[in-house]
């Protein structure tokens with residue numbers, strides 16, 4: 001049975017900060033952020049937004065674009081690091097806001113930035129089991145680090161909704177995948193904290209080691225088997241990575257091709273003497289094209305890999321139709337997965353995920369306004385006049401979270 005992603009839709013908050021402005025305010029050279037990390041802009045949510053409103057907006061846009069009624073959804077999975085309650089899942093608020101009927105399996109998934117992939121794989125297996133309806137998977141996150149910390153320039157926010165079913169015009173998922181897991185303290189967020197604790201440089205090492213493990217496992221399972229001069233990346237038109245900041249994807253690609261080429265002795269003998277140059281060439285061709293949106297949005301944790309996918313299909317889906325791409329997902333803590341998919345032959349009919357339009361329509365704020373927005377947190381309340389989202393977090397009443405449409409007055 002052919003299973004995969006039928007269509008994607010993206011929602012990114014309309015406020016953004018230029019990293020060059022942040023660099024000036026923090027007294028670091030702008031190139032350290034724009035070139036050293038590769039981030040140019042980061043998205044900032046309004047106080048009336050939280051992961052529920054981000055997820056519901058992406059979900060509503062997806063259902064509308066796909067012409068799929070809420071009753072056709074038999075499973076709704078929301079992946080997030082930024083849950084709003086220790087018990088009540090983000091997914092049940094989204095279920096309500098989207099008007100999905102009661103005959104639906106609904107739950108939230110958490111594993112740092114990996115949960116979006118866990119949800120996608122679960123949904124694909126659910127469809128493979130012969131369900132007659134579709135699954136809706138939404139990855140939604142707000143990446144928060146302390147102001148002034150090394151992680152601050154790697155914040156961001158956004159949601160990606162994916163319709164998973166048996167008519168995958170966007171991406172046909174392969175059945176194989178390579179995984180890697182291990183208990184590490186690279187990035188975590190205790191229950192009482194709003195911002196993550198991170199051992200930054202160690203987290204980069206953990207990511208790269210997990211990549212070696214997951215990609216190595218996938219490579220061994222590849223069929224037909226690879227020849228002694230053949231790299232798995234030769235069979236892939238693009239490679240997408242979980243991207244907390246674009247430079248991480250560059251480091252990841254360098255590690256992937258090294259693992260890949262070392263395992264092909266004839267190839268390795270040829271490239272080893274000029275590994276750095278050859279890896280950079282491969283990065284420019286295979287990985288860099290998928291990073292444009294993420295450099296303008298920042299880290300979206302569980303949604304990051306799928307923001308790369310949505311933007312890639314929007315930018316060059318037609319040219320990639322029928323071609324196989326590789327995807328690497330990493331969640332701190334950690335669990336990682338490498339998998340592949342084939343871009344649908346009719347991808348041009350579903351390629352518009354709204355990314356280009358949304359990025360073009362944003363409002364840039366200065367550092368003072370950014371600090372005010374971060375300081376306000378998710379206060380809830382009325383949306384700003386130029387609000388681009390479709391749902392508002394109105395606030396708490398009797399410890400209950402209340403949501404509404406922007407134009408609807410609170411009861």
Ligand code: CAA
Pocket residue numbers: 029031032033035036037113150151152154186187198199200201203204207242243244245247248299301330331332
């Ligand atoms: N011009 C150009 N480049 C410069 C520069 C300048 N003037 N000054 C420094 N740089 C370069 C450095 O050489 C370095 O590049 P390389 O890594 O290629 O050597 C880069 O800028 C970063 O500089 P530092 O090494 O000084 O590191 P930093 O203090 O900026 O911190 C970080 C980087 C540790 C990643 C920090 O941003 C962080 O803690 N981020 C959050 C954690 C994270 O994203 N980890 C990634 C893996 S874990 C994961 O993926 C899960 C997740 O989403 C969180």
